[in-house]
Amino acid sequence: MDEINEADAVLDSELQRYLKECFLYEPDTGRFWWRHRPLSHFETSGMAASWNTRWAGTEAFVSRVGKNKAYLAGRVTIDGEYVKMLAHVAAWIYVYGVRPLSQIDHKNTIKSDNRIDNLRQATQTENNWNQTKRKASPYPKGVYKPRDKKRFVAQAVLGGKNTFLGYFDTPDEAHAAWLKAVTPERGDFLRVA
Structure with missing residues (x-):
């Protein structure tokens, strides 16, 4: 893990405090x-009363964003500026009181499932490893069949x-070879289907 410098740690601590003042997670x-x-979040007591009457107790981070509108997001006001924030971040x-060092992976691949035990820090590569199989392919992950061949090919991105x-003679044999090759490198981020 990369080190977090002291200034970033202070900013993260302030952001965590602010999030806890605004939200119940x-x-x-x-x-x-x-x-x-x-009241400290508002310019006037009238603004605070109006906002709290309308929004306090309602669900937050309900906007859908991203490809296929799969992620949940919301807006918070920090130092007078609206900031869009993804719910998993x-x-x-x-x-944890710190920003993720790279990305947050949803272990079960459901991008709107922001239970803390479903979230983990990941690199872009690890996040890619945890993707589900492309629906367009009739074959298991790591397997394809060239048009001019009668056998199946297994290939993997390694290192x-x-x-x-x-x-291989069957898709299952090719997939078994792929699985054997990628398991040591991918560990907990391996997604078979």
């Missing part, structure tokens, strides 16, 4: 709820390089 469900926000900061693993 339920780690078992991954849902956020607006809290009754303190907010959950991470809320619980960042595309690696040919061989020809």
Whole structure:
């Protein structure tokens, strides 16, 4: 893990405090709820009363964003500026008090499932490893059949390089070869289907 410098740690701690003033996060469900926000968050007591009457107690981070509208997001006001924040990043900061060093991976691949035990830090590569199989392919992960061949090919990206693993008589044999090759490198981020 990369080191977090002192200035970043202070900013993260302030952001965590602010998120906890604004929201109640339920780690078992991954849902956020607006809290009754303190007067210090507003310019006037009238603005605070109006906002709290309308929003306090309602669910937060309910906007759908990203490809296929799969991620949940919301807006918070920090130092007078609206900031869009993804719910899984907010959950991470809320619980751990630090921003993720790279990305947050949803272990079960459901991008709106922001339960803290479903979230983990990941590199882009690890996040890619945890993707589900492309629906367009009739074959298991790591397997394809060239048009001009009667056998199936197994290939894998190992150490960042595309690696040919061989020809096989069945898709299951090719997939078994792929699985054997990628398991040591991918560990907990391995997704078979």
